[in-house]
Amino acid sequence: MRRATSSFLGVKSVLFNCSGRSTMLSRIALSSFRRRRYNSEAGTEVYSFLKSSIFSVKRTPPAPVYQKSATQLLNHDQATHLESTLEKSLLVNETDEAWKSFKTLTSNSALPSKPLTNSLITHLASAADTLNLKRAFASVIYCVEKSPALLDFDTVRMVLKSMVRANTAAPAFALIKCMFKNRYFMPFGLWGDLLIEVSRKNVSFCSFLELFEETCRVAVDEKLVFMKPDLDACNVALEGCCRELESIRDAERVIETMSVLNIKPDEFSFGFLGYLYALKGHTMKINELKGLIEGFGFSNSSLFYSSLIGGYVKSGYLKSVSATILSCLKEENQEVMHFSRETFCEVINGFLKHGSVKDLADLIIEAQKLEPPSTVVERSIGFGIIDSCVSLGLSDKAHSIVDEMVAQGSTMGLGVYLPILKAYCKEHRTAEATQLVMEISNSGMHLSAESFDSLIDAAMTSQDFQSAFTLFRDMREARVPELKGSYLTIMTGLMASHRPELMAAFLDEIVEDPRIEVKTHDWNSIIHAFCKAGRLEDARRTFRRMVFLQYEPNDQTYLSLINGYVTAEKYFSVLMHWNEVKRRISTAEKEGGVKFDHALVDAFLYALVKGGYFDAVMQVVEKSQEMKIFVDKWRYKQAFMETHKKLKVSKMRKRNFRKMEALIAFKNWAGLNA
Numbered sequence: 001m002r003r004a005t006s007s008f009l010g011v012k013s014v015l016f017n018c019s020g021r022s023t024m025l026s027r028i029a030l031s032s033f034r035r036r037r038y039n040s041e042a043g044t045e046v047y048s049f050l051k052s053s054i055f056s057v058k059r060t061p062p063a064p065v066y067q068k069s070a071t072q073l074l075n076h077d078q079a080t081h082l083e084s085t086l087e088k089s090l091l092v093n094e095t096d097e098a099w100k101s102f103k104t105l106t107s108n109s110a111l112p113s114k115p116l117t118n119s120l121i122t123h124l125a126s127a128a129d130t131l132n133l134k135r136a137f138a139s140v141i142y143c144v145e146k147s148p149a150l151l152d153f154d155t156v157r158m159v160l161k162s163m164v165r166a167n168t169a170a171p172a173f174a175l176i177k178c179m180f181k182n183r184y185f186m187p188f189g190l191w192g193d194l195l196i197e198v199s200r201k202n203v204s205f206c207s208f209l210e211l212f213e214e215t216c217r218v219a220v221d222e223k224l225v226f227m228k229p230d231l232d233a234c235n236v237a238l239e240g241c242c243r244e245l246e247s248i249r250d251a252e253r254v255i256e257t258m259s260v261l262n263i264k265p266d267e268f269s270f271g272f273l274g275y276l277y278a279l280k281g282h283t284m285k286i287n288e289l290k291g292l293i294e295g296f297g298f299s300n301s302s303l304f305y306s307s308l309i310g311g312y313v314k315s316g317y318l319k320s321v322s323a324t325i326l327s328c329l330k331e332e333n334q335e336v337m338h339f340s341r342e343t344f345c346e347v348i349n350g351f352l353k354h355g356s357v358k359d360l361a362d363l364i365i366e367a368q369k370l371e372p373p374s375t376v377v378e379r380s381i382g383f384g385i386i387d388s389c390v391s392l393g394l395s396d397k398a399h400s401i402v403d404e405m406v407a408q409g410s411t412m413g414l415g416v417y418l419p420i421l422k423a424y425c426k427e428h429r430t431a432e433a434t435q436l437v438m439e440i441s442n443s444g445m446h447l448s449a450e451s452f453d454s455l456i457d458a459a460m461t462s463q464d465f466q467s468a469f470t471l472f473r474d475m476r477e478a479r480v481p482e483l484k485g486s487y488l489t490i491m492t493g494l495m496a497s498h499r500p501e502l503m504a505a506f507l508d509e510i511v512e513d514p515r516i517e518v519k520t521h522d523w524n525s526i527i528h529a530f531c532k533a534g535r536l537e538d539a540r541r542t543f544r545r546m547v548f549l550q551y552e553p554n555d556q557t558y559l560s561l562i563n564g565y566v567t568a569e570k571y572f573s574v575l576m577h578w579n580e581v582k583r584r585i586s587t588a589e590k591e592g593g594v595k596f597d598h599a600l601v602d603a604f605l606y607a608l609v610k611g612g613y614f615d616a617v618m619q620v621v622e623k624s625q626e627m628k629i630f631v632d633k634w635r636y637k638q639a640f641m642e643t644h645k646k647l648k649v650s651k652m653r654k655r656n657f658r659k660m661e662a663l664i665a666f667k668n669w670a671g672l673n674a
Helices: 011-016 023-031 076-091 095-107 114-125 130-146 153-166 169-181 188-202 205-221 231-245 248-260 267-280 283-296 302-315 318-331 341-354 357-370 381-391 395-407 414-426 430-442 449-461 465-477 484-496 500-510 520-532 536-548 555-567 571-585 598-611 614-626 634-644 649-655 657-670
Strands: none
Touching: 076 095, 076 114, 095 114, 095 130, 114 130, 114 153, 130 153, 130 169, 153 169, 153 188, 169 188, 169 205, 188 205, 188 231, 205 231, 205 248, 231 248, 231 267, 248 267, 267 283, 267 302, 283 302, 302 318, 302 341, 318 341, 318 357, 341 357, 341 381, 357 381, 357 395, 381 395, 381 414, 395 414, 395 430, 414 430, 414 449, 430 449, 430 465, 449 465, 449 484, 465 484, 465 500, 484 500, 484 520, 500 520, 500 536, 520 536, 520 555, 536 555, 555 571, 555 598, 571 598, 571 614, 598 614, 598 634, 614 657, 634 657
16 A cells, blocks of 8 residues: 555554554654643632532532631541541431531541541432532542542542533543542543543533543553553544544544554544545545555445545535445445435435535436446435435425436336325325325336325325325226225225215225125115215115115114114105015025114114004014014103104094004004003
8 A cells, every 4th residue: 555645644554553562653642642731620629619610500609618727636536436427427318417527527637438438429429419419529539639549449430420410521521630630540441431421411522532632641651551542432532523623633643542552443433534534625535544444354334435425515515425425336335335314314405505406316317327226225325315305304305306307217216206105194295195106107117005005094084085086096097906905994084074975976986896895884884974964865875876786785774774764754764664674584694684683673663653654563563573572662652652642543543444453553562552
């Protein structure tokens, strides 16, 4: 490999030099550290609660914690008594009393024993309130300055954990600075991850970078391997330099430091550098990074190229974005190379901000030329852009991209349309979905039954019935073999929406389609809905259509009709249906027709009594007795008394002898003559 230029600060050679050590290299790298003096404001001001603003609490005059006393030092008995009081207070969770004893000891230049000191600090840090966290912080600072040997590493880590939970970054940084200042070297593995976490929460990268550089210096100067940061910490520092500071100088200094510490960079390291170089337009350095990636043997370059794209997008270099994507398709293994949705979202936002829909369409068209025929739709550039467009809530933009491609004569796979259709369904924009389905059909492609089902369900949910009908027609024309799911969705939706006239029209349209098994209960649903709405003429018309098409009415058919007629007081129509039912009962069991059960008997008897058709009433009674169906006479007595209380047998004898006999028979049966 050719040597990197001097402007590259030797990054190329540095990255490959992870296995060797060089005194000269160490001096060069370490001389680039920004050595700072850590004025951590220790002493009385720091461990007197610092400033209240550090912990983000209401500004109240801070009470002094450690005030220098003019009194004499404590004697042995006094110190022992205070320690005993401190220990007992901790045992019974009397935090304020324990703190009071600790303050008295420290004010007189004394400290409790090591176990007791750590127990107090641990107790304060676990109290989960700001006051005691401040006390724990002040205690650790005091011990670090006065007697660091008293502190256990686990105790300090617990205090830092509490600070992270409380999201107080400033005290956490102040504590680590104080530890460095007083040469209290705690392994990086015990505090580094916590510092990274609180830095991310508070966007305190500069403070983290300062401590990162200091721990690197200590690890080298003091030859303390346990102070060496890990790769994750190095990448955090590198990410901040590249994405927050956008400083090539600082980023390359971090890389040099990693080489000094013999920390091998990974894909993320190269990704951060790639982003920065793309942002700054340093093409030569990007090419050198590509060579280094090959040298390190990374099998997947997706992260690196995604980072390049992110940098180009931010800088507005849209031609470089397209060139990078197309270059990947030419050079990389398609089975390995794949951009994430996040990357595609960056591309979309960049093009819509600095370019146009046409530019995105052009990119997809060029990508299609390079993608092998075996490429899975979901891994294609076109699908990635369309799907990400939809995920951003830009389904109309996605549709516009597809339209632009079609206008340029480019063909799109069916899978590319599906994210837009799903978005329209979710947004209940069924009119747009229906239009898109027509476009798909016109292009010679066909949706699956599942896709149609989803679209029709969305249309019915939003009560866009016309779109649902149109989609179902398209479904039939596309020769989809399974229509039952969508058919039931439409019928159920129309029933719930109380639209029997649409149910009737829909059923009439598809009744002869052999793929749909229309049964009597479908007609019953329509008849029931019409009767419930009081539209008896429509119910009658549906009934006649049903019989004409040779669908056998059953007990449910007649129950709906009888209830509708009773509500409208049209009892003669009930009589007509009884004459039909009489003929069907005898063959019902054989042909699956009318089931003459208690419900149907009750409906007929009540309606015919109310109508005064006692001859028919007795026919129903006779049939029920023949079939051993129990009849409760009380209801029909009530019906008779409500409607025919003044009806006289003598008057009826003069008019119609047969009716008179039927009336007498009914009254005898119902027990009204008694």
